[in-house]
Amino acid sequence: MSSNKYIEQSPEIQNQRNSIRHSSLNQSVHEFSAYKEKMQDLMLPNVEFIEPQDFKKQNECIVCAIEFTQTNRQHHCRMCGSSCCGQCSYKTINKNRVCDICYMKASQLAAEKKRNKFIQSLKDSAKKLKRHIEQAERRKQELQNERDAQQDKSQIDLRVLEKETEDYRLKYSQKTQDKCQYEQQVLDLKLKMSELNTLKEQIHLECQEKEQEIRAYDTNLYLREQELNDKKTQLQRLKQQKEELENMSNKIEQNPEIIEEIIIPEPVQMLQQEKKQQEMYNTNIDIEEIMFGNTNGSKESSTLIKTEQAQQQPQKQNSTKPSQPKQNKDEDDDEEKYKCNIF
Ligand SMILES: [Zn+2]
Ligand SMILES: [Zn+2]
Known part of the structure; x- marks a missing residue:
């Protein structure tokens, strides 16, 4: 092709x-x-x-x-x-x-110059390097010194920290012990508190009972005062009757002929009135029994009242002296004081 x-x-x-x-x-x-x-x-x-x-x-x-x-x-x-x-x-x-x-001589000279220059630069570099190395050594020494100082400081700090830690541990254990004690105390106090609460409730209940008793005694006292007032009125009337009777007896002594004209219905009326009052008094005692019927203390008080009334009754029948109702009232007061002491 x-x-x-x-x-x-x-x-x-x-x-x-x-x-x-x-x-x-x-x-x-x-x-x-x-x-x-x-x-x-x-x-x-x-x-x-x-x-x-x-x-x-x-x-x-x-x-x-x-x-x-x-x-x-x-x-x-x-x-x-x-x-x-x-x-x-x-x-x-x-x-x-x-x-x-000439070329060889010149080139050799140039090469020698170049070599000398290179050697000089190498020497300069070596010097520079040496300086750098010395600086580095100095810096290394400084850093080592700093490191040593820091290590020393760290060691000291570490020892201080260990000491503080030990102190805190000690304090912590003490606080823990204290806490246990306080918790025990709190438990004891709570126990005492609950006991006191129970006691408080008991006292509250007793207070309520005693208040009931006081109210009952107040009622009783009110009735006694009413009774006393009645007795005073009665005594006043008896005194008037006595004066009338004395006047009448004087009149009879002076003029014995008028004795048949005088009718004396008052003593009979008086007896009837006393009977009525006695009935009223018995009804009052029944009321008190109903009021105090449930508790022992109130039973005692009601029996006390009954015995007192039993003592009072004979005094009523021959109650001509005005000082007797007052004595009864004093007895009532003594009784009240005695009951207050019981509370
Ligand atoms: Zn030449
Ligand atoms: Zn030639």
């Missing part, structure tokens, strides 16, 4: 192709020479070059000692000014042609 294709191509196209190949080859050569120049050219600062009037006139190359001819032409080194062939002087420094000897 390729041979057929080659045959088919016209000479015009073939020329075009050849010219393209030629130009690309030239370009490659040019690039290579530029690269070579770049690689062989040494850039050095502060270098002084010789002017052309100072070039030396020599017959052979100073490097390879070859004689100069029409084809092997003479060149000059811009550093030492010596004559040299093209092969021994194609290298350049700062774009100036130099011989291989």
Whole structure:
């Protein structure tokens, strides 16, 4: 296929192709020479070059000692000014042609400078590093000191805290003991409180009973006072009757003839009145029995009242002296006082 294709191509196209190949080859050569120049050219600062009037006139190359001819032409080194062939002087420094000897010397010098500079920079770096290391050591020492101080402080704080903890534990145990004691005391107090409440209820009940008794005694006292008033009225009437009787007896002594004209119904009336009062009194005793019927104490009091009434009854029948009801009242008062003492 390729041979057929080659045959088919016209000479015009073939020329075009050849010219393209030629130009690309030239370009490659040019690039290579530029690269070579770049690689062989040494850039050095502060270098002084010789002017052309100072070039030396020599017959052979100073490097390879070859004689100069029409084809092997003479060149000059811009550093030492010596004559040299093209092969021994194609290298350049700062774009100036130099011989291989000068190039080697310059490159060695440059390399040495570079090395010295590098060594100097290394030394500087080492110094800097040393300074950094010293600073780091100092900082480390400071940190260690701080750490030691903090550790000491921590140890002290820890001991203080342990001591405080121990104190608090001791206090806590004491407080716990106190709390137990207080709880026990509270329980005792509650027990006492309940006992006191029971006692209070008992006392309240007793108070109610005693108040009932007092009310009963008050009623009784009221009845006794009424009775006393009745007795006083009766005594007053008896006194009047006695005076009338005395007047009458005086009249009879003075004038015995009028005895048949006088009718004395009063003693009979008086006896009837006393009987009525006795009945009333018995009914009063029944009321008191009904009031005090349930309790022992009230029974005792009711019996006391009965015995007192039994003592009173004979006094009523021959009650002519005015001082007797008063005595009865005194007895009542004594009885009241006695009952109050019982309460
Ligand atoms: Zn040479
Ligand atoms: Zn030279």
